[in-house]
Structure formats: structure tokens, C-alpha cells
Amino acid sequence: MFLISCPYCGERDQSEFVSGGEAHIARPKQPTELNDDQWAEYLFMRKNIKGIQFERWNHVHGCRKWFNVARDTSNDKIEKIYKMGEQPPKI
Amino acid sequence: MKNKYSIFSLIKNAFSNHENWQRAWRDPEPKKEYDAVIVGGGGHGLATAYYLAKKHNLTNIAVVEKGWIGGGNTGRNTTIIRSNYLWDASAGLYDHALKIWEGLSQELNYNVMFSQRGVMNLAHNLQDVRDLKRRTHANRLNGIDAVWLETDEVKKFCPIINTSQDIRYPVLGGTLQKRAGTARHDAVAWGYARGADEMGVDIIQNCEVKGIKRNGDAVEGLETTKGFIKTKKVGVVAAGHSSVIANMAGLKLPLESKPLQALVSEPVKPIIDTVVMSNAVHAYVSQSDKGELVIGAGTDSYVSYTQKGSFNIVEETLKAILELYPIFSRMKMLRQWGGIVDICPDASPIISKTSIKGLYFNCGWGTGGFKATPGSGDLFAHTIANDEPHKLNAAFNINRFVSGDLVDEHGAAAVAH
Numbered sequence: 163m164f165l166i167s168c169p170y171c172g173e174r175d176q177s178e179f180v181s182g183g184e185a186h187i188a189r190p191k192q193p194t195e196l197n198d199d200q201w202a203e204y205l206f207m208r209k210n211i212k213g214i215q216f217e218r219w220n221h222v223h224g225c226r227k228w229f230n231v232a233r234d235t236s237n238d239k240i241e242k243i244y245k246m247g248e249q250p251p252k253i
Numbered sequence: 254m255k256n257k258y259s260i261f262s263l264i265k266n267a268f269s270n271h272e273n274w275q276r277a278w279r280d281p282e283p284k285k286e287y288d289a290v291i292v293g294g295g296g297h298g299l300a301t302a303y304y305l306a307k308k309h310n311l312t313n314i315a316v317v318e319k320g321w322i323g324g325g326n327t328g329r330n331t332t333i334i335r336s337n338y339l340w341d342a343s344a345g346l347y348d349h350a351l352k353i354w355e356g357l358s359q360e361l362n363y364n365v366m367f368s369q370r371g372v373m374n375l376a377h378n379l380q381d382v383r384d385l386k387r388r389t390h391a392n393r394l395n396g397i398d399a400v401w402l403e404t405d406e407v408k409k410f411c412p413i414i415n416t417s418q419d420i421r422y423p424v425l426g427g428t429l430q431k432r433a434g435t436a437r438h439d440a441v442a443w444g445y446a447r448g449a450d451e452m453g454v455d456i457i458q459n460c461e462v463k464g465i466k467r468n469g470d471a472v473e474g475l476e477t478t479k480g481f482i483k484t485k486k487v488g489v490v491a492a493g494h495s496s497v498i499a500n501m502a503g504l505k506l507p508l509e510s511k512p513l514q515a516l517v518s519e520p521v522k523p524i525i526d527t528v529v530m531s532n533a534v535h536a537y538v539s540q541s542d543k544g545e546l547v548i549g550a551g552t553d554s555y556v557s558y559t560q561k562g563s564f565n566i567v568e569e570t571l572k573a574i575l576e577l578y579p580i581f582s583r584m585k586m587l588r589q590w591g592g593i594v595d596i597c598p599d600a601s602p603i604i605s606k607t608s609i610k611g612l613y614f615n616c617g618w619g620t621g622g623f624k625a626t627p628g629s630g631d632l633f634a635h636t637i638a639n640d641e642p643h644k645l646n647a648a649f650n651i652n653r654f655v656s657g658d659l660v661d662e663h664g665a666a667a668v669a670h
Contacts (some may be wrong), residue, residue: 163561163562163564163565165565176555176563179555181554183509183556183557196656198656198657199655201634201655202507202654202655203505205600205654206507206654207498207507207654208496208505208506208507208508209413209500209505209506210496210506210509210510210556210595211496211500211556211656212496212497212510212558214621215556217532217555217556218447221311224258235510235556235557235558235559236558237559238557238559238561251352
């Protein structure tokens, strides 16, 4: 349990948000051209990092907007919050 | 040869104030080389080592454990054992484990306190009723004991449940598996450790794996905090940290690790002599032999390795418990804790070879791995020894995420995720 600073609403309790999992996994432009291994990689395989992980969050009980969070999963400390479409920060 | 535990050894040791009991397992330093090394000294890892030695004559093997044995999820779960899963593959897997549980104390000469007190799953809405009846039929076709109970039969089986139709989520019935129950979780780890140690398996505690050495596509050994260990076969049973180990070998797994919480109350006299689970309101409860209520809560929705979990998850579970069991309204909760569970997209485990020769993974048990401990160890040992899965775990290979042949058990997993 921790606080998240929504880039649109400010600091709120984590229970107002839902996690959308690992960030920066782009949907393939032409899924029909992928083989099964590539599709499985996109759909199921995750880094599941212990340490700094880049992930998507949605302020579902607030503005309902998506944004990115760089969070240390070993202690739940948030390092950086940045908007969708922005490049992940160097940490 | 280890001394046999019995009523006579208990009496004999009483005369010397229980000061002369033999050590249950050695505390060896790692050798330079083993035929196989198991990473993870929890129930599943120790069971794997036990069956590798017992059934496949692989005794020059080791179990390496970062902390102490049974200190991870083996000591953090709510000890529930059942096999009432929907699909044929899961029924085969979990009932294989349940059958081993039924004779485990005798086999290990170690009392794992397996108690077949029954597990009841409650239905709270029309869809629950349909799903649970379907699962009951599927179970019976697979030879697993399961019966459907109407609301009055639920009340008769567990009188403290509030079956009033006026509550927010009334009890509309439930299923009962009578062969299901609980066991003492620490004893399972200790029993398997003692048995494996007796056959020559080295159990190496406080030994963290730092890297996996590869020669091309084959495993060569493990870098650990106690030095390099050469081996051609590595079986990883690291639960919540499976992805961390996989990343060392350059593999990605379809897992997400999340905190799962449980809590126990102050001890009271016997009040609930079965296990009652409810998916819809997310509450499950049983009573330990010490008298504590053992309550399972849900997972957090985000990836975390913190072994804590959020307060709001506990709050929601206790609200549901209080509505179903008003008698517990003044109970005090004594302890709360979290464990990290590795969850697969289809809520089924992976017991499988990998693309790297000699590297095997047993992971993805998510929120319900304890019940499968003996079966998981047996089948993983078979997979490692023969470099081929047993027919009971063939469906649980890692390639199912490529072929699409998933084993979707979200309905039968007790914790919604």
C-alpha cells in the first residue's frame, strides 16, 4: 500500500488506481505477420522484474486517465511518474 | 540411518528430557559438483529432491535455499488441500497429489497432520451455482469426490454460517469435497527434508543463487553465495522469485509476482471443523489445531516482491468474513503476513523443460501451490530424471503459451485474480 501522484489529480491512495502491468509493450502493427512464438512473447511473456520496473497505471476511481510509473518492486518506492507516450526515464 | 519416530522413541527420549534427539538433517557445505541441483528449499523443492533420490536413484544431488527451508511460501500459506479442479489435466495433477497426501505421514515417518476435514465452496449468485454444479459434475467424471449441497445442507454441515437470505450475498448452496482438508505446512518441508537427507541429498541453506552458467544452450552450473556449483541439471522451484532466476538464464516466463496475504486470529475453542471458501465475496476460513482461525485474503493487483500486501485487501476479506460468520464479530486478529505468489495467465502451474538443456522450471502455482506439494515434487522429479514430462504434467509445459493450449482454472482457483 502506497501513495501515487496522479499527473492529473495529484497524490492519492493506491487503492484508487489499478495497475495495467508492464509498460512499453507495443502492440504489433501487423499481428497476422507474427509467428506463434512472437505472438506469445507479446501476449504472455513478462519481465516481472524485482527492482525498477516500468509499468502502466490507471486512475480508475479518479480521472480515469492512464500514465506510466517507474517503481521499485522490491520496496514499492515510486521513482518517477511520466505520461503515456513519453520515453522511460534513465534510472 | 535415521532413528524411526514412534511412540517408543518419544517415551525413550522423554527420559533424557528430549535433549538427545538425533538431528533431522545435516548442514553440509556444497560439493564441487552434483548430478542435479534444485533451487528453492520449500515444500515443492524438497519433495522434488526426495523423489529424485527415492524413485530415480539420483542421490548425488543438492537443494540450495536462499534462507532457511520452508521459510517462504511453504510457511506462509493457509494449508488447504483439495483437488476439485475443473479440467481433466488439473484433476489428474491435483488428485495425484491428494492421493500421495493420504499416505504421506506413514511414507515419511513424519506426522504432517493431514486432516481430511472437508472443503466447502460456497455459491452466492446464480452464476456461482451453475459454475459450481458444472465443476461438481466434471469432478465426478474424473473420479474426484464432490457433492452439491443446498443451502440447508450447507447450514447443517457448518452451523455457524449465516444462511439468511437477507444478507448482501446470500448463500445459495455449495460444493463439498470430503477427502479435502488441511495439513501442517512446516511439517511437510521438514518431513521431506529429513527423508531426502537420509538418502544422501545435501540441503544447503543460506545459499543464494546469483547466476546460471551456460555453455551455449546447455546448463553448466550455478553461481551461488557459497561459490560455484557444477551441475548439468538445474530444477528451479523458486515460487515468487521464479522470474528473477529465469532472467539470470536469459529466459522470460509468463508470470507476474504479487503479494498474497493471510491472517490468523487469537486461539479459541473448536468452532469450525471444516474449511469454507467463498470466491464471490473473497473469504475463506478454517481453524488450526492450536485454535486460531486461519483466514486467506486476496492478492494485490500490482507486481511487488515486498511480502507485505495492502491493508484494504485485509479489510475487504474481514468484511466478508463478518457477514458470513457474525459469531466472529469480536474476534481479535493476532498476525497478518504476505507471501509473493507467481501467477500464470491461466491460473495453472508450469512444470516443464525449457529451451535451455538441463534447465527445468516448476513455477506459476500462484495462490494455490501448497495442496500440490507431493504431486508437484513427484512429477517434477520425473521430468528432471527422464528429461521428459510425466503424462500427468505434460499439459503443464511452458509451450502451452505458444500453442494456445491453456488450462484455464480461474474458476477453481480459490483466490480471484
